[in-house]
Amino acid sequence: MESIYFLGFNLNAWITILTVLTLFSVLLFTKIRSDLVFLGAIAVLFLSGVLDAKEAFSGFSSTSVVVIAVLFVVVAGLMHTGVLQWIVKHLLGQPNSYSKAVVRLMLPVAALSSFLSNTTVVALFVGIVKMWSKKLNISPSKLLIPLSYAAGMGGVCTLIGTPPNLIISSLYAEHTGNAMNVFATTIPGLFCLCIGVLSIIAMRRLLPERKAPEAAFESTGDYTVEFLVPSDNTHIGQTVSEAGLTDVRGGSLIEIIHYDDIISPVPDDEILMGGDRLVFAGQVDEILELRRSHGLVNADHHVFKMSEVDLNRQLRTAYVNFGSSLINTAIGDTTFEKDNNMTLVAVSRKGERISQSPRSVTLQAGDTLLLECPPKTNIKTSTLSSQLQFFDSTEVANIGKKTYISTSIMIAMVVLSALNILPLLQCAFIAAAAMLFFKCCNVDQAMKAINWDILMVFAGSVVLGLAIGKTGIAERLAHGVLNTCGTNPIIVMIAICLAGNITTEFISNTAAGAMFFPIMYEAAEKLGYEPYPFMIAMMVSVSSCFATPIGSPTHMLVYGPGGYRFSDFIRIGLPMNLIILASNILIVNIIYPLTPLQ
Secondary structure (H helix, E strand, C coil): CCCCEECCEEHHHHHHHHHHHHHHHHHHHCCCCHHHHHHHHHHHHHHCCCCCHHHHCHHHHCHHHHHHHHHHHHHHHHHHCCHHHHHHHHHCCCCCCHHHHHHHHHHHHHHHHCCCCHHHHHHHHHHHHHHHHHHHCCCCHHHHHHHHHHHHHHHCCCCCCCHHHHHHHHHHHHHHCCCCCCCCCHHHHHHHHHHHHHHHHHCHHHCCCCCCHHHHHCCHHHCEEEEECCCCCCCCCCECCCCCCCEECCEEEEEEEECCEEECCCCCCCECCCCCEEEEEECHHHHCCHHHHHCCEECCCCCCCCCCCCCCCEEEEEEECCCCCCCCCEHHHCCHHHHHCCEEEEEEECCEECCCCHHHCECCCCCEEEEEECCCCCHHHCHHHHCEEECCCCCCCCCCHHHHHHHHHHHHHHHHHHCCCCCHHHHHHHHHHHHHHCCCCCHHHHHHHCCHHHHHHHHHHHHHHHHHHHCCHHHHHHHHHHHHHCCCHHHHHHHHHHHHHHHCCCCCHHHHHHHHHHHHHHHHHHHCECCHHHHHHHHHHHCCCCCCCCCCHHHHHHHCCCCCCHHHHHHHHHHHHHHHHHHHHHHHHHHCCCCECC
């Protein structure tokens, strides 16, 4: 069966092609978890006989995947000792122009992203940038896209800065026996970063100027109303459900104050008593009808404030993630509030509060939710992390002796690897062990820092790349590129980098890197050139995704807080893609001139 060919591909090749296309479609058009999608793809390739057991599970033992897992522990040590918080506090300053603000923001973010997780860096900076933008009197939407772009471009500057670099360099080492230096991409990355910063400043008019989404939530009196239950009210002794107060026109009951006892969320069987203070959230003008319909009276003063009426409850802002199961649903139609001990107070979209009962609003990606909830909820380890992004949940670490210890460990790891004293994998293991030994983080924190979902995606990407190479797809595609573009190596490099750049706008850049590696490698060898420069160019290309908010997790992190629309990324991202692609090809061919194979 394997020897049967159709359009130049055998059966195993067609199974691989259909698996990859199906994977793309599922990732783009469904909400199925990406790790499960990649695991399913591995299963198909294994069960169909395209890959044997060793090949199918080779991704889990891949050096690059193991390095990424160990680096999660190193980053945990830096986070829990306050290194990132210290850097943020001392770097931004008070620039007096937009151009200076962009430089002061993008360069430190890029530097951090060269060694740490892009997502971690952006998540840390988002809240800071929003407060900073208020001080500078600049709309957050003018700075949050540059923040995300800087993280992506900074990650390219070292092999450990972004997973595609690790995977492509690991595959290159397996094919050639030559390991890349950890700073192999530094000069091309820095050149593209500088061009990117200048481009952002030059194209500032393409960045939208939007009101911050949570600006609609600045006055709680605008979306909550409080009533007192008079002592002669006919509903005293009834449950809130019997009294018809659980869900009212225009809003919902979010809290009852029995003297000093605060009930929130409010259960349906809570008994009403004279003197109770009832707090409703939603469309205030409609809720005020309760005075007439239920015999309630206005509270003498508004005690429900952002600053708390109860130390065990607080108002927190969250943004609906892309891929969240809450999209296209209304909170009132789900058990979300009950399951998570939270109450929805208000919803904002594109900086404007939606004027209807918040529990009946059909949610969209990027919507801003104001929730009353426990302040100590561990968002990172709960199931909420896949639904909502909270930006007030980062605990502030104490700056002290361990801050300097963890910093020294990180620097030592990079230096030992850069000087080829030890391979990167060994350096990462030593650094992770040192973080634990010096108690920069504990074992629980280290284990929680490892993102197993991401590792599954990385491992699956390696396996798909292997299948593309083994089945001859890479060779055929390389032939097709050469037939179309001729034998000019620069044109071939541009064509494959452009294809990788377009692909990474819609799927994981890790997957794009693993899939395009064999195609680029085959094309370079068939042209008779050393593949090294081609690999460097590919690393930069698959991490240069600027045109869609789904192209990078960091774009998703800023999408809600910036009040952006999908088109905002397209408008500035498309020219950025072309500018960085041209810069990438130019600098790579200057720093790493094409060399014929020996």
